[in-house]
Structure formats: C-alpha cells, structure tokens
Amino acid sequence: MSLLSPVEGWYEKKVSKDEKMWMIIALILCLSMFVWMIMWHVYGKQNPSSITYRTSTAEFGKLSEAYIKKYMIGADNGVPVVRPEANSEVFLLAEMWRWSPVLVLQKDQSYKFHISSRDLVHGFSIQPVNMNFQVYPTYDYVLEFKPTESGEFKIICNEFCGIGHHAMIGKIVVIEKDEDLKLYGYENFKNAATTDSTVKNEVPLTDAEMALMGEQVYTLKGCGACHKIDGSSQIAPSWKGLFGKEEQVIENGKKLSVKVDEAYISESIKDPSLKKTVGFENTPMPVFPLTDDEIKQVIAYIKTLKN
C-alpha cells in the first residue's frame, strides 16, 4: 500500500511472470542501445568528433582573418566567399552576428572545419540538411564534413547570442562542377587566391582605391553583420547615406545631435560606447581593433555609399 508501510513479507515476494518478462525486455533494449552507439562509430558515417584544440578568441580571430585574406574569391552580401580545396582545413568564425566566410564546397569531398567563436557561445546549424553543433569561444572544434548533396545551404545560429541572434545566418554552397557557380552568381569570382592588396604603395592612393580597400575591411571585419549598405537599419545604422547626416546620439545619458564626419566615425570605431546612436542603445557595438589606415579606408568607403 503505497501510502502505508508495505505488507508483511513484501521483500520476499516473488516477481510476477509478466513483470519479469518486461524487465528482461527492457534490459535487453537498454544494452542494445548502448552497443548501437558504439557500433555507429564503427559502421556509421555521422559521428561527432573528439578533436578539440584550445585557442583564444584573439588567436582564432587572426587565424580566420589570415585564412580569409588568403583564399577569398569574392563577397556575397558583405560576407567574404572562400572556395577551399578538397581535404583542406577550413576556418569558420562565429561572431555576433554572422558566420564568416561563405564556403563553396565540392560534393563528396571532405573538409576539415575548424569552428570557433569570437565572443559568446553559438549554435552551428546547417539547413536544410539539419546538422547541429555547439560553438564555443576559446575552443577550436574540428569537424570533418563531407557534403553528400549539392545545393545551397544556410548556417543558422541556434544558441541564443544576444538581441541580433535571429540575424546570424551564413551560407555554404555545394557544387558538383565549376559551371554550378553560376547558380549562385559566383561565376565571376576569382579562381585562385587573391593577390595581397595591402601591399604598401609609395604613391598616394586615390579615393576610389581607398574606398575599394574600405569595402574589403567592411567584408573582412564583419561590419556587414550589423551595418547594412542597403538602407535597412535593424540592429545598427545603415551606412547608406550615413556620411554627412545629422544623428541623434546619447553621450553620458544626455541626448545631443552630431554630424557624421571623419572625426565622429573614427571616434565611434575606437570607442563605440562613448556616443550611442538613439534607437540602437540595446545593440552596443563591440570594439574592433582597426588600424588608423583601415579606419581611413572605411570612411572613404562610407562616403561612396550615397542615398
């Protein structure tokens, strides 16, 4: 009697036939499931990897930047596009709120992904194939993927990473042959690694050249994750028509109006928390360590984005 002490002799009572049968069935099921998982490591083709490297957010950020610079063949909506060689190492960086770079992979070839985060914990979720992994800062997770179907895939973030979490979406394109690049508008992208465009040049650069380099900074550093160039301003002010505009900002709790000029942009990149644009107080910008040259290039780029 479950509310009263058990009846005399409960401990010696024999287990009934049906209960015994069920327990044996259950035990067999449990043990089989355990063995099943081990056997899948032997015969199955989907097993989470055990390879992890300790890294730092700064180190992995540098690795990822160098990797993209070396192999970038173009840009897609402000995200660099990389076409890695089969069986090569691929560096995929997760940060608030983008996946970088866009990858062009070959069907039925293996790629060793190194995935890590620059800031918070993120969720790596490839759709529609629906494979999901966890991404941490300071851990470099090595997963060897072999895409078994061609097409366009998206990487969505499925671990909460702040207010712009829903906008964190990346892209993987799997092709069978080079002509397939046309399907994604990538046919004009360079095939080989890009030449290093940061070579020091004695001749002063023209505004157009500066703007071009600024665009590259925009793509590489991931400004495009928040600052759009199409005029939409969900998480951060769009750069379209930004230069020369009067903006309402909050400084030390006080509202004031500033003109967006070289000095203001430079200050905002160096210390984003000083003046916050009204309407975007909840999505503070992180500090991106840009050099003075890079800041100048970005400004030149913003200037070209007129309404």
Added chain:
Amino acid sequence: MFRTCDITGFKVDLRSEKLIRANAVFAVISLLLAVVAAILLVFTRYQPVHLLGAEWYYRLVTFHGLNALIFWIIFFEVAGLYFGSTVILNTRFCAPKLGWFGFALMVAGLVLSNVIILMGKADVMLTSYTPLKAHPLYYLGIILFAVGALIAVILFFGNLMIARREKTYGDSLPLVAYGLMTAAIIAVITLATGAIIYIPTFLWSLGLIQNIDPAMYKLIWWGLGHSSQQINVAAMVSIWYMVSFLSVGGTSINERVSRSAFVLYILFICLASAHHLLTDPGVSSAWKVWNTSYAMYLAVLASMIHAFAVPSSFESAQRRWGYNKGLFQWLSKAPWGNPAFSSIILAVIGFGFIGGTTGVIFGMEQTNIIVHNTIAIPGHFKGTVVIGTTLTFMGITYYLIPLIFRRKIVGFKWAKMQPWMFFIGIALLSISMIVLGQMGVPRRHWDNTFSGGPFTYNFNPAVDFFWALMMLGGVLAFLATVIWILIVVVSVFFGPKVNGPADMQLSISPPAPAAKAHKGFEAPGTLVLTIIFLLVFMALFFLNWKWLAATWNVN
C-alpha cells in the same frame, strides 16, 4: 499540534500543514507567471502574429523558463516533501521555524530574480551560458532560492529521522515516502552542483573572478539543470503510486522492484549532464557514450520498470476489485470521473510516449546531431516536465484541496474536463515542436524569416501547418492552466469547508482486497500496453537513425 484527519485517519501536524499550504500557494503563483509569459511567447513564434519585439521575446523566454522549470516545480516539490515526510508518516515537523526561514529565502529569490529579469538586466535565458553575463542580483536570487530549497530538503530528512526514532510507521517506509526520499537525495546532489556553478558565476558577474570557462560552465550547469529534472521524475512517479492507492487502493505489484528502480535513479541519473554536450567540443566520444547512456541506460531501465509497475498497480487492484474481464476491463471501469486519476493516467501516457521516447532517442550521441538546439528539444521536455510532472502535480492538487486546505473543489465539472484539455493542448504543442525541430527550426529564436541577416532561409513549407498546430495547442494548454488556477484559487479561498468524508468529491478507495494466489500473469493488460509502447519507441528510434543517416558525413 496535531489534528486527526477525519477522511484518511492520518495525524496531521498543523505547523506542517501551514508550510505545505504556503509553498503550494507560491507554486501556483509561479505557474501563473510562467503561463502568462508562455502564451505571449507562443504568439511571438507564431509568425503571422509575431507579437513581441526581439528584446521582450528573449526576456520572457528567460522569465518563462525560470518560473516554470524552477519556481513552480520546486515550490510544489517542497510542499510534496513536507507532505510526504509528516502527514504520510504520522509524524511532527522537526523545525517549523527553519521551514519558514527556508520558505522566506525561496520567496526572496523568486522576487529578486524575476524583478531583475523584467528590468531587462538578465536577458540570458535560463541556462545563462557564459560569457553571457547577467546582473549579479539575478544570480544571487537563484542562489537564495536554492539555499531555501536545500533547507527544505534537509528538514525532510529531519522529519524522516523523527518518524523513524518515534516509530510512527511500520518497519519500512511507505513506497511514496521512499520515492520522495530518493527525490530528496537527488535534490541534494543537484543543489550542490548548482552551488558549484552559480557561486563562481555570481563572483564573476561582480568582477571578482576573471574568467569562467564556457564549456566547464555548461558541463556543471547541466549537472544542476538536468539532474533537477530527475528530482521531478522521482517525485512524479511517487505521486503516481500515491494516486493509485488513493483512487483504487492499489500499490506496486512488487514493491521490491519499484524500490530498486528508485535506487537506480539515485545511482545513475546524475550522469545526464552529458545529454547537453553531445555535439560539443572538449569531451571525447567515449565520455559522451558512457555518460549520455547513464552507464548503459540503467536509469532508463528504472523508468521502464516504473512504466510497468505504475499501470500494473492500477490493474492489479482493479482486478482484485472484480474488474477481471478481458484485457482492459480494469481500465474501462476505472474512476475516470476522478480528475486526479485521469490526470495521472494522461501524465503516464504523455510522459512515456512523447517525453520518454524522444528523450532517449535525442539523448543518443549521434542522433543528437539532428535535434540539438532545435525546437524539438523544448518539444521533448514539454512532454516530460509539462505533461508528466506538471499534469501530475495538477492532478494531486485535486486531493490536496480537500485534504490539506480542507475546502471543497469549486467547479468540479470543470475539474473533470481540465486534465483532458491540458493533455490535448500540450500534446499538440509538444508534438508540433518536435516535428518543427526535425525540420531544423531552432529554439529560442525570435524571427523565422531571419530579417536583418545577410541571407535568408525558408524552411520546408510544411512548417506553417505545425506552427498553427503548435499555436492551437498552446492556447488550449494556456486555457486549461487558467481553469486549473481558477479552480484552485476559488476553492482554496472561497470554497465551502470540508467537514468530513461526506464532503469528499474525489473518491478515496480502501486498500484493494488481497489477491488469491495465482500463477499466470498479474497484469496482462499492462504488459500489452508496454509492448505497444515498445513498438512505438522502436519505430521512432529507426526513423530518427534513418534521418541521421541521410545527412552529410561528419567525423
């Protein structure tokens, strides 16, 4: 100090009764907060309405999680622990003042954490994975609550000691108290784990500690987060046995088996933190396989044993009452008009078929790849914590109102209907979420159109149907919860007083007569039901592995 219950004959310590009432009241308040947030969340994720902005969406996800999964459940469990350690054992409460102190800490924790969340200082989700940082007072609130809960658990053991020393029960603890004791033991392990992770995180939020490793945080946090669900399982199963006794006079057909199953919970359930790290870096496959399976599924075995023992306790008692015809007369002649009984039967079905099956399958190392962090995960635990635990707690409340609050249930007709409505609502909600998750829909995600992103993604068009179904289920479940809360509040505060057995609307059955010795099956109906369950499980099992096999290769 004592009153003798004129309905059950138990000696009730009045000081204990007051504590049970206070904790139950706060449980109901927490549930109300949780479901108000829940309905707003449902209508935000349902894209045609898209009710809340991103900020409030994430804020209320945090709020909902904390109130539903922590405050509602634990307040109710404390009430249950006090009930199980004093009323059932005919004993006195060891230290009522300390009980009130623990209660005050829990209330303070609830208020503090909730206020900080609503102020927008802790949009970190229930899991608050570092380096996501909340206001220090948020962590402090949770720590206060946990300390209060720990005090309650210690008092539970104190009561057991008094009962043992004063010999207020027979030689062995009643099965319900035994089950609650396992819940309490798991609670100690869980709360200790909670302290290990929340105290450093609190210090980190104050700036006193430099760094909390994110993977270490997740590992230990789930030692709290998952193990606390096993407190629920142990408490819930105990209540199932209790209702079997109250409604048909039944008990486990073999108490030794049921008790051993509870012991298996204590031994193996705490490995379940691994369920949350299956697709994570940092831990090896060997570690994952061993831990995620609770050491070769021995804790799952425990649940499977209860899956037979609980229904068979009803069946065996009913057969002894004479409902012996065929395989299922015991079920058709069961007291369906008793809302506690129907709650428990529905909870068993929902917990097994929805929560249990998906729990085991999603918790396997490789199949986790296709569901990790998708909305299928909350879909799964709606099947365990909501249909299982919450519906069980709602059901037993129909007994607590007359027995502990000494009031008649107002709107008894509604009470009979409520469990069904809640079951259908959550079943729809839960199954839709699981299907959506299998199609890749992420959990905790404000906008399915990915507005503002550099790219966009369109899910399989079938998702629209399941979003609508989920919304429908959410509305039904919300209404059923509101009905339950109204019944409870109106009955407790305005209901007519219960003056004796004649005022009991729910039957209390005397113990079923002793069985005649027989050699055949003791519960053939249950065996058939469990075999059906097994077939459903196998079907889902192979379906999921087939889906996994269709994905890219990964190593």
